[in-house]
Amino acid sequence: MPLTKVQSRGTENVGQGSSNLLINGAMTVSQRGTSQAMAHDGTTTAYLIDRWRFIINLTDELDGTYAQVADDPLGGDGKALKWTTGTAESAIASDEYGYFTQKIEAQNLQHIQNGNANAESLTLSFYVKSSITGTFAVGLYKGDNTARIFNKTYTINSANTWEKKTVTFVGDTSGGGINNDTGEGFWVNWHIFAGSDYKGGGSTSGWTDYANTKWADGQATDAVVTTASATWLMTQCQLEVGSQASDFQHEPIERTLLKCKRYFHTYGGSSFSHFPSLGQGSGSAINWNHETPVEMRATPTLATSGDWRVQDTYGGSYYTLSNIAISSGDSTTKLLRGSATTSSAIGNDIGRILSYSDSSARWQYSAEL
Secondary structure (H helix, E strand, O other): OOOOOOOOOOOOOOOOOOOOOOOOOOOOOOOOOEEEEEEOOOOOOEEOOOEEEEEEOOOOEEEEEEEEEEOOOOOOOOOOEEEEOOOOOOOOOOOOOEEEEEEEEEHHHHHHHHHHHHOEEEEEEEEEEEOOEEEEEEEEEEEOOOOEEEEEEEOOOOOOOOOEEEEOOOOOOOOOOOOOOOOOOEEEEEEEOOOOHOOOOOOOOOOEEEHHOOOOOOOOOOOOHHHHOOEEEEEEEEEEOOOOOOOOOOOOHHHHHHHHHHOOOEOOOOOOOOOOOOOEEEEEEEEEEEEEOOOOOOOEEEEEEEOOOOOOHHHHOOOEEEEEEEEEHOOOEEEEEEEEEEEEEEOOOOEEEOOOOOOOOEEEEEEEO
């Protein structure tokens, strides 16, 4: 007799091709770590969880923590994005704001037909939990051609309780569309607080040409940042074509990780992390060549920290590296060529490059939007 395939509820989308336009919506990948301190007089913009950026602007007292935490709206072992206020902002001035955002690469949005008569509606769904109840704004912003914006509102009804929210944005038939390139397509923004300069412009009833007063239109509460120890959490974020939300599409972690590495990739994190490369020495300098795991969105920038050393031939002495840099003219989105200065003269044949007994050392490529 023929066999009937039986699927358990909640697993029907695992491993299938994802129609979610957002990357890492389950907050599972966080290559930079699990916690980032932020403050009005310190870090005011940061990626932590891959593809998710938090920005605070012109606050006077605010500090807090952006973190990846173990918290699952369905009672499992999933992850969530979390903001916790430390020192509260005493009042929100007109020019202050803060929001979480994910930018979607423009060429990944061509099928939605933005800017013409066939423009598709998009539905955004997500779980949110906060110690603060009230009305918040969430929206789409497009910068290509004529800048356009459309905000919606949602209400957190019960404190410290996971609630699922769903909003639909009708397709935008105006504004000149989204360029078919590797630049910014949509910004998907979850507003946390906003001053009067960024509200009241009228962007909650439909697509409209952008103005500053429309940026966070609809945001009604700022109490998350004016209340010490207040929290705001989010996970299982999904943006899909159509006017109905489907169940969240879980995907294998290796697929999510590869998607994230198009925009950010890091080495380091253990005492002797190897940086896989080939190279050559000359005097007190080396040239190195490296192939990234996936093609990055653009030729990346490089940031290094900690103690990185190169071996003078295999089995030889280790010399400290400084002035580590990518040679942008000789590099592509996947094959990178770079240089560095060594602490002593080195031979032509170089050995391993590694973080030398330094688990805090990082070698990081970024091609974020």
